[in-house]
Structure formats: C-alpha cells, structure tokens
Amino acid sequence: xxxxxxxxxxxxxxxxxxxxxxxxxxxxxxxxxxxxxxxxxxxxxxxxxxxxxxxxxxxxxxxxxxxxxxxxxxxxxxxxxxxxxxxxxxxxxxxxxxxxxxxxxxxxxxxxxxxxxxxxxxxxxxxxxxxxxxxxxxxxxxxxxxxxxxxxxxxxxxxxxxxxxxxxxxxxxxxxx
Numbered sequence: 435x436x437x438x439x440x441x442x443x444x445x446x447x448x449x450x451x452x453x454x455x456x457x458x459x460x461x462x463x464x465x466x467x468x469x470x471x472x473x474x475x476x477x478x479x480x481x482x483x484x485x486x487x488x489x490x491x492x493x494x495x496x497x498x499x500x501x502x503x504x505x506x507x508x509x510x511x512x513x514x515x516x517x518x519x520x521x522x523x524x525x526x527x528x529x530x531x532x533x534x535x536x537x538x539x540x541x542x543x544x545x546x547x548x549x550x551x552x553x554x555x556x557x558x559x560x561x562x563x564x565x566x567x568x569x570x571x572x573x574x575x576x577x578x579x580x581x582x583x584x585x586x587x588x589x590x591x592x593x594x595x596x597x598x599x600x601x602x603x604x605x606x607x608x609x610x611x
Contacts, residue, residue, distance in 0.1 A: 440469050453484045457528040477518065477534075499550045512551035512588065513560040516544045516575050521566040522596065529562055538567050541578055548582055557582070559593030565605060576608045 436454055443450045455474030459466045466473045472488070474480045478498070485494050502508060520529050521536040551557070557579065565572050579591050599605050 437469055451484075451488050453481065453488075455480060457532070460532045461528050497546075499546060502551060510555040511558060512548070512554035512556070513558050514544055514547035514551065515539060515560045517561045517563065517566055520563045522563070536563070536566050538571055541574060544575065544578060548579075548587065551587075553586070554588045555590065557588040557591040559591070561593055564593040564595050565599045569602065569604065572605065573608060580611070 436458060440452050440454075443452060451472070452470050453472035453474060454466065454470050455476070455478070459470075459473050460475050463473050463475050472484045474484065482494050482498070500513065502512070517536065517538045519534040519536045520527070523530050525531075548557070559575075564575075582588065583591065595605075
C-alpha cells in the first residue's frame with residue numbers, strides 16, 4: 435500500500451517529499467530507499483529530523499503532539515499512544531523482530547495527546563499492546579480515559595490487546611466499566 439500511495443503522491447506532485455517508517459521500512463530499509471526520499475527506521479519522533487532536513491528548523495515543533503487542525507476532516511476518531519512496541523517476542527511478528535523494547539508513555543503525555551484531540555465520538559489507543567506493562571499501568575490509563583469519557587470528550591474507546599488481557603477478569607471488568 436505504501437508503494438501505491440507514494441506513486442500516487444509523486445504523480446500528483448513530482449516535488450512531493452515522501453518519508454515513511456514503521457515495521458515494513460524497518461524490516462526492508464535498503465529496499466525502501468528506492469521509493470522514498472526519507473526512510474525512517476527510528477520511532478515516529480524521527481520525523482523531526484526529516485522536517486528539519488527537508489523544510490528547515492522553523493517547521494519543527496517543540497513538542498510532538500497530534501495536529502488534528504491539519505486533518506480537519508477527521509471528526510469522529512481520535513488517537514493517542516500510551517505505550518510503544520510490544521512485550522511479547524513472537525517469531526512471526528515484524529514488530530518484535532526488529533528488537534525494539536516495550537515502553538510506556540507518561541500519563542501526562544497521554545493527557546496532552548487527549549487535549550490535542552478535542553471532542554470526538556471514539557478514542558483509540560494506538561498502542562500495540564495496551565496491557566503490556568501489567569495491570570497497574572493499565573488501570574491508571576483506563577481511569578484517565580474514563581474521566582475524559584465521563585466529561586463528554588468521547589463516547590467510546592478502543593485499543594489493541596492480546597489474549598493475555600482476557601486471563602484476568604479484572605481487566606475485562608475495568609474495560610467494560
């Protein structure tokens with residue numbers, strides 16, 4: 435899909451700057467270089483380097499937060515990342531195959547992302563494994579989200595979990611609540 439989007443963007447504007455990252459680019463960095471101006475093998479914050487190089491320092495934001503004002507047509511859905519990578523080591527998965535360590539973001543950063551999101555119908559945890567660092571952190575994140583939901587910022591929330599989530603009835607109870 436990335437190749438299709440790149441080809442479309444180039445045909446629409448030959449001067450377009452194409453940067454991409456993620457699991458596919460990390461797994462195939464040399465192959466990706468023939469299609470992209472910037473192959474990003476780091477985390478999403480690497481985009482600051484791309485912006486600095488392609489457009490100049492004046493275009494680099496001091497803090498990395500979603501800019502929903504730039505995607506004004508996205509009205510129903512809001513995303514936030516409260517953790518990154520995965521705590522499992524599955525041999526079939528490109529996510530764990532590149533060896534990135536599972537990390538959680540601070541609750542303050544989660545709050546700032548939700549502030550930037552504004553009012554939406556659905557809030558989505560853009561985490562690869564929402565329960566990855568255990569029940570205490572999961573509970574803290576759910577409490578934070580529940581307060582926002584009760585205040586009317588969004589009606590529904592969602593996130594990725596593995597089957598280990600369902601091993602503990604308390605996780606199910608918290609999520610259902």
